[in-house]
Structure formats: C-alpha cells, structure tokens
Amino acid sequence: MPLLSVSGLQVAYRRDDRDVTALSGIDLDIEGGECVAVIGESGSGKSTLARAIAGLLPPDAHIRGRISWPLFREGPVLGRDIGFVFQDPAASLDPVLTVGEQVAEVARAHLGMRWREAFAHAAQLLARVSLPDPASLLKAYPHQLSGGQKQRVAIAAAIAAGPRLLITDEATSALDTVIQAGIVSLIREIVTAEGMSLLFVTHDIALAAQLARRILVLRNGHLVEAGPTEAVIAAPSAPYTRLLVETYADTSWRTAPEASP
C-alpha cells in the first residue's frame, strides 16, 4: 500500500479573472521509505505539486483529482505526518523566535510534550542535523546563523515530530555548492535512518539522481518523464530530460585564446 497516491491532479490559480493551469494530469504514488525526485525549472509546476501534497496551496487554488493517503484515516497533518523544507529558510523560520522555540514548538504541538521536554528534544534534533553546540544554539535567533545552518534548523523542525514524508522544495538551491553537498548528505542520511519517504523537488537532475530511486520530470505543468533514476538517465525519453542529461554529459573544454599580435 503506498504512503500516498496522486491521481489526475490538476491545479489552477485564479489570475486576473481567468484560471491559469499550473499542473495537470499528474499521477504519482510514493511508497513508504521511498525517495522520489521531482525535477523542473521555475514555472514547471514542481512547487505546486509539492504544496498540493502538503496541503499548502493557497485557498484560491482550484484543485481537481485526488491525493489519497491510505494509511491516514483522517488525512495527514502537516508538521506531524509531513515535514516541509522551503528553499528560503526565512519561509520556514520565524525571525522573532529562538531556534529552540521553533523546533520545540513542533514537538510540543504534535508529540504532546511539555516545553522542558520539547527543548531537550530540540537539542537532540539540532545535534542530529550536525549543528555544533546545540545547547547555546537553542537560544540563538535565525539571523545569527548562516544560510546552511538555517537550513539545518529548518530540517530539524521539519523532522521534529517524526513525519512519514519529508518534502524539500529546492532546499539547497540558495546555498553554495559545498554547503549544498553537506545538506544533501544530511537529508539522505536522515530519510534512510528514519525510514521516511522523501519528495525531493529540484531543478538539478544530478542532485536528484544522488538521492532518488525514481525521477519525475515536469515541464509547463505536465509530467514529461517518469521512471527509475538509472533508466531515466541512461535513456531519457523526453527531449527536455535529454537536454538536462546532456548538460552533465558535455565534456569539452575551452582552449586558451590565441595571443593577439
């Protein structure tokens, strides 16, 4: 039984008195413990898909089709059953709350812990995401942290209640390459150890391939490619996927410019 099953999903937004379709005809199952990547450029509908699954679409979004969660009789609860990490940690973290308060709040709200217990839990989570000195970090504010550290805090908050599904929406694309690599290893390590499912939303097919067993490629709101990672990379069927793969397959180097006379 899949953790979630999306069928015939269509999402449209109301803009200037007309419906603009952001996503259409999407079918997708995610099994328990499975890592799936959704690849696309800005405007492809990838964030809309992630938000639709998390129940985060704005109220004016017009949704058709089904997203079913066979294991949850009453539907999943965001924060408890689904953890969400945004591209911009400012969207996940409240600037006026300490790091400890925001991570502990998740444990308090969804695990029924009291503050004291929740703070102890938060300290463990900060250590879990490899942040140094969790005890003093609990009292720090987001603005005191670097982009990579903030994203680690956002991940700690997202996994605080032990969700079944972690959704990361371009969670590393604002970070430099070295920091990005660290965050990607952290995500991989956490979902593997906890047996979580992962929906990894990215524009980068190589990054997707490092994490996901299965890849979906979206373009202009349509699914243009879906399949096991190896198969998609070895034999991409859509021209757009081929372009993505070829970007990495280019092995030419520029030669030195000729000296001018």
Place this chain on the structure above:
Amino acid sequence: MNDPLLDIRGLTKSFRRAGRTIDALAGVDLSIRPGETLALVGPSGSGKSTLARIVLRLTDPDGGSVRFEGMDLLALRGAALRRTRARIQMVFQDPHAAFNPRATVARVLADPLRIHGIADRAERPRAIAALLDRVGLPYDFASRPIHEISGGQRQRVAIARAIASRPSLIVLDEAVSALDVATRRQILNLLIGIQDRDGTGYLFVTHDLGAVRAIAHRVAVIDQGRIVETGTARDVMRAPQSAAAAALVAAVPRLPMAAASGYNIHPS
C-alpha cells in the same frame, strides 16, 4: 606572450564587523589576458565578490595594485575613470535588481550609449536595434518594460547593456547562477560568441563549478581571501591540488556514471 588585460598584485582588503577585523582579501595576485575567461571560484564569503567590486571601482582596497590595459586602475579619477568605466562592464546574478523594472528595454540600452557618448539621439534607435540583435532578441523588445520579460531575456538585456560601450573586460558575478538549465546554456553560448568575436576578457565569478567548464579558460580558486590555486579549467577540475579546490570539485553534483552509460560523463 602579450600583456595582461588585468593584472592584480598583492590586493588586500579588510572589514570590521562586530568588533572583529575580517580579511576579505589577504594578498591576491591574478591576471587576465585579452579574450580570456578567468573563473574566480570559491565558497560564500571567500572574498570573490569583494575582488569583483574592487575591479569595478565600487570599493577601494587597503593595499596592492590593479593594472588594467597597462594603466594604474586605482589611481584613475574624473574623466579618465569615466573613460575606463566604459571599458570595464558588469553583469550580475539578478538582472531584476539591476534595472528599474518600469523602464523599457530601449531606455536601459540608451543609458550607456548616452553616458559614454557612443551614439547620439538620432543614431540611438539603430544602435539599440544592433545591440538587441547581438544578444538574440527581436527589435520589438525595445518597447517592452523590463518587468514583463523573462529572467533569461533580462540577462540578455544586461549583456546588451554591458557590451554597448565596447568593453575589453566584463565582470560576470554569478551571471548565470539563477537561470534554468536550458537558459543558462544559451546565455553561456551567447557570452562565448561575444568573446570569440570581440576578444572581450571575462572575470567570471561564481561558487558553482558547473558553468566553469563551459566558459572558463583558466580557474583561480579563492579561499579565505587567498588564491590557493590557479590553472587551466581542465587541470583544476580534474586534478585539484589544494584542499579548497578539491572540496569545491567534490561538491559538484554529478550524474551517476554507471547509469549514464549512454553518455561519456567522466572521460579519463
């Protein structure tokens, strides 16, 4: 061996922040030859943007020298500095931030033509049409407001604006980092085409080695305000010598080799 276009020696710059002194640049040596792309790569906070800002004369260093086309760039003032500004142009990461969003494309391109005295009012429409043509935009773009065009198109306009004054050096600071894969490829090809025709030198500042292979002839790796390695793009990316360069190269996402058997991803 011809003279370098840009020659930087012993450049230092420090900032005071929260009561501490931070050495943004701790003695940087670099040179770029005419028509060459030097990629300056390093993590966030390594000093690469500070270096770019000094070359653009947006900030002054504490010490060291910068020679551009044989002149002491840091000593230039007044009219001489304005003339040199036409020869050193820039393209930044976010073209949105670089423009007044309500201005039309024509307005954006008219500015450098006017400021640097390149085309008078009567000649401007033709000069603008020629610039749009060079960056692969149709002429009817001239009347479009900047906020109505896509990110890739805006970056083309930024490139058109940069080449309007026929510079010999363009500083490209994360110029393709925010673009989608297909657009990024097109913009890199556009930049390469301009360089091949005009012999423009590029200082290509980035934290991302992905684009470096496509455009760079040489790479300088900066870490904590020091150049820790320079070499051809091929040598630095295949066999990095310094720990900082090795960390950058290792962090570049790669497609899994076995899976991509149809493509020659990692040639020996």
